Amino acid sequence: MDSIADPNCVAPNSSQTKDKGLALLKYVLIGTLFGIVFVKAEIISWFRIQEMFRLQSFHMFGVIGSAIVTGIISIQLIKRLNIKSIQGEAIIIPTKEFKKGQVIGGFIFGLGWAITGACPGPLFAQIGSGYTVVLVALVAALAGTWIYGRFEKYFPN
Amino acid sequence: MNQFIEWISQPWPWYVAGPMIGLTVPALLILGNKAFGISSSLRHICAACVPAGIPFFTYNWKKEIWNLLFVLGTAIGGFIAINFLGNPDTIVISEATQADLKALGLTNFSDLMPEEIFSWDTAFTGKGILFFVIGGFLVGFGTRYAGGCTSGHAIMGISSLQWPSLVATIFFMAGGFFMTHVLLAPLMKLVGF
Numbered sequence: 001m002d003s004i005a006d007p008n009c010v011a012p013n014s015s016q017t018k019d020k021g022l023a024l025l026k027y028v029l030i031g032t033l034f035g036i037v038f039v040k041a042e043i044i045s046w047f048r049i050q051e052m053f054r055l056q057s058f059h060m061f062g063v064i065g066s067a068i069v070t071g072i073i074s075i076q077l078i079k080r081l082n083i084k085s086i087q088g089e090a091i092i093i094p095t096k097e098f099k100k101g102q103v104i105g106g107f108i109f110g111l112g113w114a115i116t117g118a119c120p121g122p123l124f125a126q127i128g129s130g131y132t133v134v135l136v137a138l139v140a141a142l143a144g145t146w147i148y149g150r151f152e153k154y155f156p157n
Numbered sequence: 158m159n160q161f162i163e164w165i166s167q168p169w170p171w172y173v174a175g176p177m178i179g180l181t182v183p184a185l186l187i188l189g190n191k192a193f194g195i196s197s198s199l200r201h202i203c204a205a206c207v208p209a210g211i212p213f214f215t216y217n218w219k220k221e222i223w224n225l226l227f228v229l230g231t232a233i234g235g236f237i238a239i240n241f242l243g244n245p246d247t248i249v250i251s252e253a254t255q256a257d258l259k260a261l262g263l264t265n266f267s268d269l270m271p272e273e274i275f276s277w278d279t280a281f282t283g284k285g286i287l288f289f290v291i292g293g294f295l296v297g298f299g300t301r302y303a304g305g306c307t308s309g310h311a312i313m314g315i316s317s318l319q320w321p322s323l324v325a326t327i328f329f330m331a332g333g334f335f336m337t338h339v340l341l342a343p344l345m346k347l348v349g350f
Contacts, residue, residue, distance in 0.1 A: 031227035035234020041174030053337035062171030070179025071316025102325035105302025110332020112295025128235030137293030144297025149213035
């Protein structure tokens with residue numbers, strides 16, 4: 001078993017080629033750019049998330065909305081032009097099956113998002129930005145993930 | 158050059174930040190045939206550190222090491238941005254939000270985070286338990302149960318036109334609205350605001 005067959009994994013690695021050594025650095029680099037944007041556009045700010053959920057600022061809706069539009073255009077281009085990965089592989093976009101978890105789990109995540117002011121990405125960027133107390137939230141998020149995995153079969157899905 | 162540095166140290170508008178985040182999707186696909194998603198990193202850390210024989214954590218997490226490197230990069234990016242590209246001015250938060258949050262007991266609106274919450278002094282008090290322990294737990298549990306977070310569902314999933322991800326995103330927002338407008342005020346009161 002070399003891959004995760006579980007559709008719960010939303011970020012599967014579809015690559016057949018194994019990245020080794022320096023080739024792995026590119027993921028650090030893309031992550032770094034991503035983290036810079038998170039801070040520079042104040043997406044890591046607890047206040048910006050409050051503004052969003054109170055419908056008092058367009059900023060976060062603009063960020064998420066334009067990210068989705070950019071993503072849609074990019075994926076359409078990849079599909080229509082049959083663009084391959086730099087390793088020469090056909091690009092695979094994993095299918096997401098509908099599950100009750102997207103409703104129940106999604107709602108639970110939303111409750112947490114409004115408390116911490118962070119989804120998982122900003123958690124890491126906040127810690128890097130010097131808000132080290134967010135490490136407590138990260139450990140708690142790992143505990144939440146672990147508890148879900150441990151008792152998975154008892155939750156309706 | 159000075160103008161560029163001045164521009165880059167201002168807060169970036171949504172129409173710069175959003176497309177840059179959106180470009181992460183094709184960047185990961187083209188550079189490595191990887192699907193964008195961040196909450197998976199939490200699962201990989203569990204699988205690497207405390208698998209405990211649980212089937213959900215028994216898989217070859219080393220194959221997914223790229224995902225852990227990505228979030229390491231995200232933390233490094235946060236460090237670089239705050240230390241070298243930092244905004245010289247204080248954050249501008251909407252007046253209406255400031256008024257709402259004042260009513261909840263917050264007083265300082267000059268930083269990215271409310272200092273009454275985000276400090277080690279509060280970490281192990283009722284405030285810390287609410288904002289970090291309970292909040293973080295709900296984020297970790299909810300994203301895994303939902304099979305993804307804002308990146309995996311809202312951005313990657315909707316970008317690839319998959320309706321289950323749209324459903325997930327609607328419920329992310331529903332949970333957030335419910336917490337903000339119904340539960341947050343009594344919970345903050347409970348922990349001493």
